[in-house]
Every structure is written in structure tokens, then in C-alpha cells.
Amino acid sequence: MIISLSKDNVQVVKEQDVVLLRNRVKEVAIKIKMGLVNQTKLITAASELLRNMLRYGGGGFCLIEIVSKGRDNGVRLTFTDKGPGIPDLSLAMKDGYSTGRSLGLGLPGAKRLVNEFDLKSKVGEGTTVMILKWANG
Amino acid sequence: MGNFLLVTIQVDLYDRLALNLEADLVQMVSKTNARGVLIDISAVSIVDSFMGRIIGNIASMSKIMDAETVVVGMQPAVAITLIELGLPLKGVHTALNVERGMDLLKSMIGTTEEEPEEEDDDYLTE
Numbered sequence: 001m002i003i004s005l006s007k008d009n010v011q012v013v014k015e016q017d018v019v020l021l022r023n024r025v026k027e028v029a030i031k032i033k034m035g036l037v038n039q040t041k042l043i044t045a046a047s048e049l050l051r052n053m054l055r056y057g058g059g060g061f062c063l064i065e066i067v068s069k070g071r072d073n074g075v076r077l078t079f080t081d082k083g084p085g086i087p088d089l090s091l092a093m094k095d096g097y098s099t100g101r102s103l104g105l106g107l108p109g110a111k112r113l114v115n116e117f118d119l120k121s122k123v124g125e126g127t128t129v130m131i132l133k134w135a136n137g
Numbered sequence: 138m139g140n141f142l143l144v145t146i147q148v149d150l151y152d153r154l155a156l157n158l159e160a161d162l163v164q165m166v167s168k169t170n171a172r173g174v175l176i177d178i179s180a181v182s183i184v185d186s187f188m189g190r191i192i193g194n195i196a197s198m199s200k201i202m203d204a205e206t207v208v209v210g211m212q213p214a215v216a217i218t219l220i221e222l223g224l225p226l227k228g229v230h231t232a233l234n235v236e237r238g239m240d241l242l243k244s245m246i247g248t249t250e251e252e253p254e255e256e257d258d259d260y261l262t263e
Contacts, residue, residue: 015152022149022183040182040214044222047185051152095223105186109222 002132004076005066013059018050021062025075028066032073034135042075042133045110049079049129052106056099057081057127067132074115074134085123093119141242142169142204143235145177155191163198173242174199177235179210189224196229205245206230209238 010021022043029039053060060081067076086092093111098104111117116132142165150158162174176195178184184192196206207230219226230245232238
């Protein structure tokens, strides 16, 4: 059972917000004593998803939570946009696939960097991506 | 004019800055006849796929302008993350620190010139 200990919802509309949000994520990661390597992985994954959200979703919100399960603490990030949505989720999760001109590493790469990853998308309604990294995960 | 351009990135770049850096660097290579570009990323704590692509672009652009690029000072956590992300920065020369990067550049360019190179320090800081 995962309990949320703190919540912070941040709006992301422009690319400068990415750096801002990375710093916010870093703060909470430090707060729960996450190691530097895990911090870097989490922030890099967040960076990829933020970029996706800006490029494909036209911006959105990022919910930053400190969560706990038993003795483990972690950071959970939920990215929500009201963009066009992803028609084919399994294709979007494939390495090297991109509808933009990027490297196609964003979604599958982010998934590899975190402990839990959940992607929900409805065409015409938007996309929600949740990632969770345990402090010692 | 010096043979090398030395660039240190002091902050985590957002996209526009990174793109500017890319354009500025290629211009500087042409303006200064630089044969080598050394990029120090020791102060960069996050390299995502976008930044990785910019670094790769700078290397390939410099290459076709007849300059070699060496990226130095990558933090261990960044290296670990890049590999897991699936971005091994293929085709980009790297060295542990500035000194080794300089040595690498010198050996790549083949220091056949008589006198020792003058280094043209160009710090881009934002």
C-alpha cells in the first residue's frame, strides 16, 4: 500500500519550466535521502517526460509526491496533459520510434530509469504518465 | 588564432540555450579556424536525450568543419543514466578531464605543427 506524504502540482507550459521542475524534483529527492545516481535517473526520466508533454501535449501538469510503502520512501511524478493522446501505446514504447524528430528514447528510456511506470492515453483526451522511484530502488 | 576552442557548460541548459550553443560553436569553429573543440560538462548534472542529441550534433557538425570534438568531465551518475536511458553517445569522443581531453585532441589532430598550440579559451556561461 503506497501512501502519499506530500503533494505539489506544478504547471508546465514553456521549456524554461523544465529546468524549474527538475530543481523541484531534486529538492524532494534530497529530502527523502535519495542517492545521487537514483536522483539523476529520476530527474532524467522526468526531463524526458516533460519534453514529451511540452512537444506533443502542449504542456500540462506535473504532480510531485513523496510516497511511502512500509519503510521505503520514494518520489512519484504524474504528468498529465490534454494533448492529442497516443494512438498506439506499444509502438510509442518501442525504442527508436518517434513521431517527432527526436531519438525515440523518451518513453522507453524513462521507463528503464525508474522503478514503476504507468502510461495511460486516450486519443483526443490526453495522456497521463506516472513514474515512481524509490530512494533505495 | 588558437587551435582549440574550450567550452565549459556551467548550468543545466534548457533547450533554447542548448540550440544556441550548438549554433554558436559551429560559427566559432569557422571564425577561429579551430581544429578541436573541447566541451567540459563537469557542471552538468542532467543529460537527457535532447542534450545528448545536441552533443552528438556538435560533434558531427564540427567534424564536417574539420574539427574534432571531445567531451570531458562527465559525472559518473550522468554516465550511468545515459547508458540505462539507451544513449551511449556513439561517435562522440570523450575523456575523463580537461587535461586528458586536450591530450586526446592533440593526438587526433596530429600535432605536426612546429610551435606549441595556443589555446583559445572561450567560456560560454549563462
